[in-house]
Amino acid sequence: MNEDMNKDVNHEMNKDMTNLINLNDIKVDNKPRGSKVKPMFAAFMAGAVVVGGLMFTSDKMNLFGYGAQTVQTGVTAASANSAAAGVTTASLNPTGTNSVSAIAKAASPAIVKIETKVKQASTGQSRRNTQQQGTGSGDTIENGIGSGFVFDASGYILTNEHVIDGADEIDVYVQGYDKPFTAKLLGSSYDLDLAVLKIEGDKAFPALKLGSSNDTQVGDWLVAIGNPYDFDYSVTTGVLSAKEREISIDDEQGTRNYKHLLQTDTAINPGNSGGPLLNMNGEVIGINTAVNSEAQGMGFAIPTSTISSVVDKLKNNETIPKAPAPYLGVSLQNITNDMLQDLQINSTKGAVVAEVVPGTPAFEAGIRQYDVIVNVNGTAISTTDDITKAVQAAAVGDEMKVTISRDGQTKDITVKVGDKNAATSLQG
Numbered sequence: 190m191n192e193d194m195n196k197d198v199n200h201e202m203n204k205d206m207t208n209l210i211n212l213n214d215i216k217v218d219n220k221p222r223g224s225k226v227k228p229m230f231a232a233f234m235a236g237a238v239v240v241g242g243l244m245f246t247s248d249k250m251n252l253f254g255y256g257a258q259t260v261q262t263g264v265t266a267a268s269a270n271s272a273a274a275g276v277t278t279a280s281l282n283p284t285g286t287n288s289v290s291a292i293a294k295a296a297s298p299a300i301v302k303i304e305t306k307v308k309q310a311s312t313g314q315s316r317r318n319t320q321q322q323g324t325g326s327g328d329t330i331e332n333g334i335g336s337g338f339v340f341d342a343s344g345y346i347l348t349n350e351h352v353i354d355g356a357d358e359i360d361v362y363v364q365g366y367d368k369p370f371t372a373k374l375l376g377s378s379y380d381l382d383l384a385v386l387k388i389e390g391d392k393a394f395p396a397l398k399l400g401s402s403n404d405t406q407v408g409d410w411l412v413a414i415g416n417p418y419d420f421d422y423s424v425t426t427g428v429l430s431a432k433e434r435e436i437s438i439d440d441e442q443g444t445r446n447y448k449h450l451l452q453t454d455t456a457i458n459p460g461n462s463g464g465p466l467l468n469m470n471g472e473v474i475g476i477n478t479a480v481n482s483e484a485q486g487m488g489f490a491i492p493t494s495t496i497s498s499v500v501d502k503l504k505n506n507e508t509i510p511k512a513p514a515p516y517l518g519v520s521l522q523n524i525t526n527d528m529l530q531d532l533q534i535n536s537t538k539g540a541v542v543a544e545v546v547p548g549t550p551a552f553e554a555g556i557r558q559y560d561v562i563v564n565v566n567g568t569a570i571s572t573t574d575d576i577t578k579a580v581q582a583a584a585v586g587d588e589m590k591v592t593i594s595r596d597g598q599t600k601d602i603t604v605k606v607g608d609k610n611a612a613t614s615l616q617g
Contacts, residue, residue: 292412292471293424298364298395299339300464302416303348303372303386305356307332329358336415336464337361337386338473342393344370345504346386347496348463349478350377351440353384361388364422376503380511381495382445382478385503397465399500400472402451402492405429413455413477413488415464427455427486434489438479446514449495451475454486466490513585516609518549519556521573532561533597539563540573542593550607556593563599564592580606 306329335352339345346361353359353374360369370388377384388394405411409429417423431452438445453466457480466475475490499509524537532541542560545552562570565579566589583589585608592601 287469287471289412289424289426292467292469293414295471296338296397296412296414296465296467297422297424299397300364300414300422301337301339301346302362302421303335303337303352303463304360304362304369305332305335305353306330306358306360307355308357332356334416334460335462336460336477338463338465339363339394339396340399340473340500342396344388344390344394345375346372346388347476347500348384348386349476349491350379350382350384351445352463353377353386354379354442359386361386362421363388363390363394366390376506378499378503378509379442379445381499381509382447382491383476383496383499383503385500397467398472399493399497400468400470400474402432402474402494405432405451405468405474407431410469411453411455411474412467412469413453413457413461413464414467415457415461415477417456417458417460420460425456427453427488430454430486432492436479436489447478447489447491448512449492450478450489451492453488453490455488456486457488457490511610513611514609515580515583515585515587515606516549516612517551517556517580517589517604518546518607518612519551520544520546521562521576523572524561532559532594534561534594538569538571539594540570540576549612550604554591554602554604556591556602556604557595559595561594562591563594564590566590 309328309330332355333352335348337346337348337352340347354377356374359372359374361372362369370390372386372388375385375387407429411427411429413425413427414422429451432449434450434452435446435448436450437447451466451474453475455466457477461477462479464477465473466477468474473493475492476496477488477490479489481487501507502509520543521540522543524532524534524539524541526537528541529535529537539561542551542556542558542562545556545558562576564570565576568575568579570576579589583606585606587606589604589606590601591604592599594600
């Protein structure tokens with residue numbers, strides 16, 4: 190019986206892991222429909238680079254254990270009477286020559302573990318409560334685990350939006366306290382994947398200072414602290430591998446397009462989401478957010494240059510304007526040999542327009558379904574990726590010269606690049 194139960198649990202865990210990782214952010218289907226051309230939504234995602242195996246680093250599915258571990262309570266938060274924001278736990282050398290152990294000792298009391306819960310809609314057991322008997326309607330069950338950190342001693346906490354997304358209850362564990370705090374969500378941004386929480390205590394909390402990610406150089410040593418796999422307050426180290434990375438990750442609500450990310454080889458795992466990436470001054474220079482599960486040492490963090498520009502708006506639940514997102518308004522498909530006759534072309538190089546959205550820049554310029562784009566701004570097109578990159582490199586308002594093949598005839602069309610975010614807001 191135990192063997193059968195273990196098989197069922199392993200099957201569910203493997204199924205959940207498959208659902209968690211989305212490998213394709215721009216989808217291209219080479220299977221034809223009808224006249225051998227099938228419309229597929231490969232819409233341009235400005236600034237997004239397709240990277241296989243990207244996944245968030247919150248344990249939203251609790252894949253690595255059904256029971257929640259209690260937070261360590263033996264570590265006392267030092268200097269808790271200080272009301273000022275910033276590291277209040279130890280004295281660090283501002284020249285960046287601190288040891289990793291000194292940084293970990295100083296910063297750890299400000300790191301929090303975040304557990305989210307959702308309401309159970311009906312009676313019965315689920316994967317998340319296989320050891321909880323009789324969970325009835327209205328009861329809450331664990332939904333995910335992530336990290337965060339106090340950035341203001343009065344109890345303001347930063348984390349990723351995907352850590353707390355959909356939660357009916359947010360519990361925050363702070364070192365030195367026996368019980369978790371119930372946090373209030375003040376503001377969040379799906380697009381930036383940031384959220385600010387607030388907890389109330391009877392004294393000031395240890396807090397971390399937001400440093401400057403702009404001052405960090407590739408090759409600098411970094412420290413990450415978080416709760417990977419429910420192993421609380423784990424410390425890992427690495428270097429800044431690159432800056433200004435751009436990726437996208439699909440989730441249940443759509444696609445998150447990240448810009449200006451820091452890339453690091455510091456070990457980042459599920460449960461690390463929302464935790465700080467620290468420089469050798471003990472300052473936060475990023476929030477650990479995503480990892481490439483198909484590579485070793487390829488993690489990504491949202492830089493403080495992004496965080497600092499919106500943190501006050503998040504604290505006050507103010508709307509954050511979206512940055513312009515260049516787009517044309519077409520869905521594309523790569524060309525296969527069995528399409529050549531129908532499209533009246535003799536090469537698979539290029540990209541066929543599977544769909545044009547009415548009212549978009551491409552539609553207004555005259556691009557139509559089944560047009561084959563063969564050249565953009567004087568550069569030959571081989572695949573849909575070439576067009577995606579061309580749009581990514583353009584700015585809203587730029588004019589692009591698009592050469593198409595239609596019914597065997599070549600034609601040049603000028604398309605003015607539009608702002609997808611502005612178009613979406615007008616439609617809403």
